[in-house]
Amino acid sequence: MGKLRAPALLFALLLGLQVSAAGAAEQYGVKVLERRPQSRDNFVQGLEIDRGQLYVSTGTYGGSRLLRYDFATNRLLDERRLDNRVFAEGLTVLGERVYQLTWRNRALLVYSRADLSPLGTWPLPGEGWGMTNDGERLVYSDGSDRLHFLSPTDGRHLHSVAVTEGGRPLRHLNELEWVDGRIWANVWGTDRIVVIDPASGRVTASVDLAGLLPDAERRPGTDVLNGIARDPASGALWVTGKRWPWLYRIELTDTVQTPPPALE
Numbered sequence: 001m002g003k004l005r006a007p008a009l010l011f012a013l014l015l016g017l018q019v020s021a022a023g024a025a026e027q028y029g030v031k032v033l034e035r036r037p038q039s040r041d042n043f044v045q046g047l048e049i050d051r052g053q054l055y056v057s058t059g060t061y062g063g064s065r066l067l068r069y070d071f072a073t074n075r076l077l078d079e080r081r082l083d084n085r086v087f088a089e090g091l092t093v094l095g096e097r098v099y100q101l102t103w104r105n106r107a108l109l110v111y112s113r114a115d116l117s118p119l120g121t122w123p124l125p126g127e128g129w130g131m132t133n134d135g136e137r138l139v140y141s142d143g144s145d146r147l148h149f150l151s152p153t154d155g156r157h158l159h160s161v162a163v164t165e166g167g168r169p170l171r172h173l174n175e176l177e178w179v180d181g182r183i184w185a186n187v188w189g190t191d192r193i194v195v196i197d198p199a200s201g202r203v204t205a206s207v208d209l210a211g212l213l214p215d216a217e218r219r220p221g222t223d224v225l226n227g228i229a230r231d232p233a234s235g236a237l238w239v240t241g242k243r244w245p246w247l248y249r250i251e252l253t254d255t256v257q258t259p260p261p262a263l264e
Contacts, residue, residue: 025165025194026205030212033236034249036074040219042067043242046091046100046131046175047227050113053077054229057091057100059242064088066100066109066116071231078116082109090131090175092138094152099138101128108140108155122155130185132176134198139183141176145169147183147201163196165203170194177228179237186226193228193239207252213244 038044046057049071056067064082069075082088088109089101097119098111108122129141137158138150149158163170163185172188182204183196191212195205209225223242230237240247 025203028205028207028252029254030207030209030250031253032212032248033251035246036249038240038245038247040222040243040245043223044175044227044240044244045089045242047229047238047240048091048093048132048177049229049231049238050093052233055091055093055098057088059088059103061085061087066091066098066111068116080111080116089128090140092131092133092176094133094135094138097152099131099133099152101131101140103127103129108150110155125157129188130174130176132178132183134178139176139178139198141173141185143172143174143188145171145173147173147176147196147198161198161201163194163201163203165194165206170203175226175228177230179230184228186228188226189224191225209239209250212239212248213241213246217245219243 042056043059043063044056045059048055052071054069054071058065062084064086066080067076068078070077086105087103089103091098091100093113096113098113098116100109104127106124108124110119110122111117112119127142129143131138131140133139138152140148145163146160147163148160150156151158163173174186174188177184183198185194185196187194191210193207193209194203197204221243225241227240236249238247238249
């Protein structure tokens with residue numbers, strides 16, 4: 001099958017997902033269209049593009065930060081360092097607020113988008129992994145097979161959905177991104193992204209990114225694929241990983257239908 005370019009590819013992808021709603025998930029590879037440099041200091045846990053600015057949440061104890069760059073020039077605009085006892089995870093921007101998860105601190109950090117000044121801390125019932133929003137609600141993962149929907153005004157839990165692939169629970173959902181009515185999620189410890197129907201929780205597509213970062217680019221401390229951001233201005237999709245030297249702009253390629261895993 002020939003190559004499709006976004007946003008045409010995204011439209012075709014969504015159309016294909018509707019047609020095969022009762023069948024197997026679509027399988028995709030990727031082609032790199034562009035790459036931009038990224039600091040290897042960034043242990044990327046969250047990635048989002050909003051109004052021409054790139055927001056990055058970096059993890060590790062003693063190294064967790066909230067960063068904001070001018071996306072066109074890669075110039076650092078703002079930086080907020082977190083307490084050494086906090087391990088930051090995913091983030092999202094909704095309206096005039098920035099939301100940043102913590103891993104095991106059972107807290108969601110809330111900032112003003114204008115200057116990244118702290119606005120408050122909301123409790124979480126457990127771990128925080130990845131985060132996104134659908135324009136009205138916050139959505140986060142906790143390492144399990146569930147996605148949780150929260151009110152952006154007070155952090156109140158609205159509901160949760162169980163994620164399944166081929167009828168089985170899919171765990172270790174990590175960094176999240178909302179793309180045209182679907183949730184794209186890194187699967188921790190793997191080289192792939194899954195596309196999730198937020199209503200049913202069913203995985204409708206899988207994207208293989210194996211080999212995206214060449215072995216020659218890996219150094220001690222280079223970690224797993226993690227980070228998905230869609231540029232609202234262009235529709236472009238960007239991905240990266242923890243301590244990776246590049247952000248990659250990708251397009252999806254070559255869909256192949258494969259049988260779903262057998263149920264146990």
